[in-house]
Amino acid sequence: MAAGFDRADDPRSRRDGLGWVSRAVFPDPRLWLAVREPGVAAPPGWRVAARYAVVPSADRARFLLPLASRRVGAASTLAYNALRPPRVRANRLAVGVLAGLGGTGLAGMPELTVAVPASLDPAEAVLTVHLGRLLEAPLHAAIGIRPPDPHHKPTLQLFDDRGRPRAYAKIGWNDGTRAMARAEAAALRRLGRSAGLPDVPRLLCAFDWGELAVTVLEPMPARVRRLRHPDRPRLAAMLAVARRGGAPGRPRPLAGSAFLAELRRRAGSAHPDGADRVRRAVTALAERHGGTTIEFGDWHGDWVPWNLGTHRRRLIVWDWENSGPDRPVGFDLAHQGFQTALSMHGAPAARAAERMSEVVDRHGPALGLGPDQRRLVCEAYLLELWLRTSELAVGGAGWNDRLHPALLDLLAHRPTG
Numbered sequence: 001m002a003a004g005f006d007r008a009d010d011p012r013s014r015r016d017g018l019g020w021v022s023r024a025v026f027p028d029p030r031l032w033l034a035v036r037e038p039g040v041a042a043p044p045g046w047r048v049a050a051r052y053a054v055v056p057s058a059d060r061a062r063f064l065l066p067l068a069s070r071r072v073g074a075a076s077t078l079a080y081n082a083l084r085p086p087r088v089r090a091n092r093l094a095v096g097v098l099a100g101l102g103g104t105g106l107a108g109m110p111e112l113t114v115a116v117p118a119s120l121d122p123a124e125a126v127l128t129v130h131l132g133r134l135l136e137a138p139l140h141a142a143i144g145i146r147p148p149d150p151h152h153k154p155t156l157q158l159f160d161d162r163g164r165p166r167a168y169a170k171i172g173w174n175d176g177t178r179a180m181a182r183a184e185a186a187a188l189r190r191l192g193r194s195a196g197l198p199d200v201p202r203l204l205c206a207f208d209w210g211e212l213a214v215t216v217l218e219p220m221p222a223r224v225r226r227l228r229h230p231d232r233p234r235l236a237a238m239l240a241v242a243r244r245g246g247a248p249g250r251p252r253p254l255a256g257s258a259f260l261a262e263l264r265r266r267a268g269s270a271h272p273d274g275a276d277r278v279r280r281a282v283t284a285l286a287e288r289h290g291g292t293t294i295e296f297g298d299w300h301g302d303w304v305p306w307n308l309g310t311h312r313r314r315l316i317v318w319d320w321e322n323s324g325p326d327r328p329v330g331f332d333l334a335h336q337g338f339q340t341a342l343s344m345h346g347a348p349a350a351r352a353a354e355r356m357s358e359v360v361d362r363h364g365p366a367l368g369l370g371p372d373q374r375r376l377v378c379e380a381y382l383l384e385l386w387l388r389t390s391e392l393a394v395g396g397a398g399w400n401d402r403l404h405p406a407l408l409d410l411l412a413h414r415p416t417g
Contacts, residue, residue: 073099075163
């Protein structure tokens with residue numbers, strides 16, 4: 001059991017998804033948490049700060065549905081449903097109807113109760129109450145649950161008493177996820193509402209809460225929709241992000257670039273299972289492409305269809321936690337080509353890399369990439385992706401078996417012509 005949370009019905013003592021989310025969102029040991037049958041009261045001397053239905057059950061928990069009111073409960077599953085795949089949309093619709101009728105208890109869903117000592121201001125110990133103070137409205141959180149993973153961050157979708165979306169809060173709870181939460185806040189501060197960029201969520205606030213790093217974003221427009229043609233790259237938007245809405249940068253050689261220096265630094269601290277191979281791959285990249293000049297700029301870092309939407313014919317781009325500067329222009333294009341094939345179409349890494357090369361060859365000229373630059377982008381992107389995979393493994397997330405050692409094998413056999 002987790003230290004300090006030793007009651008059997010305290011979800012923070014669990015080792016599953018419900019456990020790690022509860023520990024991350026409600027870490028304060030002064031809080032009383034319990035998963036019980038609906039209607040069980042908190043002990044004398046405690047006052048309830050929040051209640052959630054555990055959907056569909058404690059052992060198969062996928063979602064914490066706020067029980068502040070029927071309206072809030074229904075809204076928490078129905079908001080932004082148009083962005084979700086059909087099967088997920090149907091499941092959430094069914095749960096939303098059930099919540100609107102007040103029937104989660106009758107459906108056998110247990111309740112998670114969060115209570116504070118009567119003498120304690122809830123804003124000192126309950127993050128959602130603190131966020132309500134900051135945003136000047138009582139807020140209720142809907143919280144998704146995934147299996148424990150050092151790379152995953154709880155995300156709170158925050159609603160007011162009328163069931164209106166008010167914000168998203170992303171919670172960094174360990175070294176890796178704290179860095180990601182802070183990186184997204186920094187990216188959104190940098191981007192702001194710059195002319196020429198796609199729409200991005202507005203940063204409402206970012207702060208440390210004990211050992212948590214919390215980044216709070218405005219909600220997306222209610223009528224945001226999925227992309228109609230998800231495989232089609234949005235090239236103008238990619239260039240705008242790379243150039244921060246400004247003019248093109250002067251092409252520079254790979255040799256001597258900040259990007260190559262960063263690759264070497266990261267390769268030097270790579271996971272032992274692959275460190276020698278990746279260092280050789282970085283050396284080979286420098287030997288083959290050191291003299292190749294290319295434009296460097298920012299990248300989103302996870303430019304994929306599920307992080308994009310449209311509203312009033314404007315492109316909206318969210319999830320900026322992997323963004324950064326000094327990447328070859330074209331990295332977001334390569335990422336979309338590779339990840340769409342890998343994640344949406346189930347291709348193995350080798351086929352995803354082929355698809356990436358096809359996408360970059362087809363669309364790269366519109367980004368100013370000639371043949372040499374396109375080869376550089378593809379090879380360097382595979383290095384970037386393996387290093388990201390390695391860093392997650394070093395952080396305790398384990399290896400992504402679809403990417404390791406497959407990416408190193410691909411890099412070892414990249415054509416030289």
